[in-house]
Amino acid sequence: MFDAPMLSGDRFRLGTFSSNCSSGMTVTKAPERWVNSWENNLKLAQMLDEAGIDFMLPIARWIGYGGETDFHGGVLETMTWAAGLLASTKNLTVFATIHTAANHPVVVAKQIATIDQIGNGRAGLNIVAGWNKPEYEALGLSLPDDHETRYAYAQEWFDLVSKLWESKENFDWDGNYFKAKGVKGDPWPVRGGVPIINAAGSPQGRVFATDNANFLFTPAIDLERSKVEIAELKEQARAKGRDVNVLTFSHVVCRPTEAEAQEAVEYFVNQNQDTDAVENLVRLQFAHAHSFPHDLLAQIKHLMAQGHGGFPLIGTPEQVAEGIIKLHETGFAGSTLSFFDYVDEFPYFRDNVLPLLKEAGIR
Ligand SMILES: Cc1cc2nc3c(=O)[nH]c(=O)nc-3n(C[C@H](O)[C@H](O)[C@H](O)COP(=O)(O)O)c2cc1C
Numbered sequence: 001m002f003d004a005p006m007l008s009g010d011r012f013r014l015g016t017f018s019s020n021c022s023s024g025m026t027v028t029k030a031p032e033r034w035v036n037s038w039e040n041n042l043k044l045a046q047m048l049d050e051a052g053i054d055f056m057l058p059i060a061r062w063i064g065y066g067g068e069t070d071f072h073g074g075v076l077e078t079m080t081w082a083a084g085l086l087a088s089t090k091n092l093t094v095f096a097t098i099h100t101a102a103n104h105p106v107v108v109a110k111q112i113a114t115i116d117q118i119g120n121g122r123a124g125l126n127i128v129a130g131w132n133k134p135e136y137e138a139l140g141l142s143l144p145d146d147h148e149t150r151y152a153y154a155q156e157w158f159d160l161v162s163k164l165w166e167s168k169e170n171f172d173w174d175g176n177y178f179k180a181k182g183v184k185g186d187p188w189p190v191r192g193g194v195p196i197i198n199a200a201g202s203p204q205g206r207v208f209a210t211d212n213a214n215f216l217f218t219p220a221i222d223l224e225r226s227k228v229e230i231a232e233l234k235e236q237a238r239a240k241g242r243d244v245n246v247l248t249f250s251h252v253v254c255r256p257t258e259a260e261a262q263e264a265v266e267y268f269v270n271q272n273q274d275t276d277a278v279e280n281l282v283r284l285q286f287a288h289a290h291s292f293p294h295d296l297l298a299q300i301k302h303l304m305a306q307g308h309g310g311f312p313l314i315g316t317p318e319q320v321a322e323g324i325i326k327l328h329e330t331g332f333a334g335s336t337l338s339f340f341d342y343v344d345e346f347p348y349f350r351d352n353v354l355p356l357l358k359e360a361g362i363r
Helices: 036-050 078-087 105-118 133-138 147-166 202-213 223-238 258-271 275-288 293-309 317-330 342-352 354-359
Strands: 011-018 054-056 095-099 123-128 171-174 178-183 196-198 215-217 245-254 311-315 334-338
Touching: 011 095, 036 054, 036 078, 054 123, 054 196, 078 095, 078 105, 095 105, 105 123, 105 147, 123 147, 133 178, 133 275, 147 202, 171 258, 196 202, 202 215, 202 223, 223 245, 223 317, 245 258, 245 293, 258 293, 275 293, 293 311, 311 317, 311 334, 317 342, 317 354, 342 354
Parallel strands: 011 054, 011 334, 054 095, 095 123, 123 196, 196 215, 215 245, 245 311, 245 334
Antiparallel strands: 171 178
């Protein structure tokens, strides 16, 4: 097994999520919503890097969710986004998020190896096996209805990527989904491999994740359920001789007083919600994915609007730190953070919440 900054140490990992997407994680019409420009992403990455944050994770999206704002209609493409950020930072791990069906594995193996050289061993790969049918139709691809086929395809895709990273020789590949003749990985990742994330929710997807990923990403809606879920996933991986950690995603609204934090939620999420886009987001999750527990989905519309279903960290620095400590106690190995405006709000989090996490011994 190779070593990488994301894989070593036992601190609670912190990253950001979705800064490459229009509106970030909040389905809001507020004019102050996140602008996913390159300039903003670069500014954010350099601040995170200096503050010792572990990673940045992008969302790969090809069409938006409609509504007045066409939520996630604008998305910086993740491989090229990661390349630019790796060239401009020193310590941060930067993931690319890749749809297996839309990206040929030989091309991806070489792209990841290339950006890993740009970042001197700091690239990561988030594998998406597909779920969002209209998006596949937008690319002229058909999403298999059954999860077995989706994940069988993803498995062969990743087997070919892995072989390209392991083999120093040219080889042929004669699989069910891919044929390749005389291929070789050159260039290879700096450390022989890169950290792998997968965010499957279905039983088939979780077999894939525990077989292949270093981190499984899952929503934290009910922490009592999460405790059981994490223990089961880690056990499932352990039974295969693998060590898999579980990450989640959180949405931060941190202000000097709780009232100010609630006011910001009131403005961005209640008064200015893009309700049509929220409806579409929830409907598509129900129709094609198992990422959120279906019996809770109707209750979490508000969370979907606020932070795409992320765990709410809302209040004073003490309250936000308490929430993160709770996630740690639940068994999560880390969490991404999102903000209404990442660049504006991260410095307050850095200066007031990070010291409390350090004091608590989890950073
Ligand atoms: C934290 C998180 C991040 C994800 N990132 C993406 C993404 O960037 N693009 C995408 O199409 N799907 C993304 N997904 C969807 C998952 O990769 C997966 O396809 C979905 O949860 C359906 O799981 P299932 O195939 O097991 O039903 C994400 C899901 C979660 C929970």
